[in-house]
Amino acid sequence: xxxxxxxxxxxxxxxxxxxMEVEIGEGMSVGEVFELVRARIPxxxxxxxxxxxxxxxxxxxxxxxxRPGDEVAIxxxxxxxxxxxxxxx
Amino acid sequence: xxxxxxxxxxxxxxxxELVRRHEAGAVxxxxxxxxxxxxxxxxxxxxxxAYPEMAEQVMRxxxxxxxxxxxxxxxxIMHRTGVLPVGETSLVVAxxxxxxxxxxxxxxxxxxxxxxxxxxxxxxxxxxGEEWIEGELPPAG
Numbered sequence: 001x002x003x004x005x006x007x008x009x010x011x012x013x014x015x016x017x018x019x020m021e022v023e024i025g026e027g028m029s030v031g032e033v034f035e036l037v038r039a040r041i042p043x044x045x046x047x048x049x050x051x052x053x054x055x056x057x058x059x060x061x062x063x064x065x066x067r068p069g070d071e072v073a074i075x076x077x078x079x080x081x082x083x084x085x086x087x088x089x
Numbered sequence: 090x091x092x093x094x095x096x097x098x099x100x101x102x103x104x105x106e107l108v109r110r111h112e113a114g115a116v117x118x119x120x121x122x123x124x125x126x127x128x129x130x131x132x133x134x135x136x137x138x139a140y141p142e143m144a145e146q147v148m149r150x151x152x153x154x155x156x157x158x159x160x161x162x163x164x165x166i167m168h169r170t171g172v173l174p175v176g177e178t179s180l181v182v183a184x185x186x187x188x189x190x191x192x193x194x195x196x197x198x199x200x201x202x203x204x205x206x207x208x209x210x211x212x213x214x215x216x217x218g219e220e221w222i223e224g225e226l227p228p229a230g
Contacts, residue, residue: 009138009210010221052226054208057143061229073140077223079211
């Protein structure tokens with residue numbers, strides 16, 4: 001089965017694409033889908049990438065199972081709003 | 090309630106009018122503005138990128154929780170995307186409430202919570218380079 005995976009910000013830039021279709025196995029989790037994406041994109045494979053996941057525009061845990069037609073999003077650490085870093089108010 | 094993610098310039102007055110009510114004696118407005126210095130670097134501009142459909146969904150969830158906790162009468166949230174030079178407004182949050190304490194506290198809670206959860210990212214261009222500014226990983230669920 002196929003799912004759409006959307007990439008954002010630093011991960012989108014590293015990958016060079018903002019979305020891709022991935023063929024996945026039955027009952028796979030979003031964490032496993034991300035490992036498939038990393039395996040297909042060499043520039044994502046080699047490094048430590050802290051990410052969260054969303055399925056159909058809602059945050060989920062890495063164990064969340066993916067169903068056919070789902071939209072998976074790889075969410076790097078967020079930084080909307082004003083211009084403040086953690087520890088640098 | 091009103092939620093918007095847009096590449097167009099934000100209008101804080103519009104947010105105020107959207108939350109103004111006869112039963113609400115207090116309206117508090119927060120503007121997030123691109124500032125000129127960060128981490129000792131001179132900032133030239135920020136580039137904001139959003140997952141727009143999800144960002145508006147997260148705005149709705151956070152606003153509904155804030156309204157319940159702080160008895161807010163109404164909430165309007167706007168976030169701009171794209172390239173913003175220093176001095177531009179990236180975020181507008183307006184809340185109304187019967188009394189000022191709830192409006193101040195609810196507004197602050199709302200802005201803090203949005204920063205933790207909104208799927209929006211910014212890349213800073215400063216004198217000498219550029220870098221994605223990464224905050225916290227949003228909590229799952």
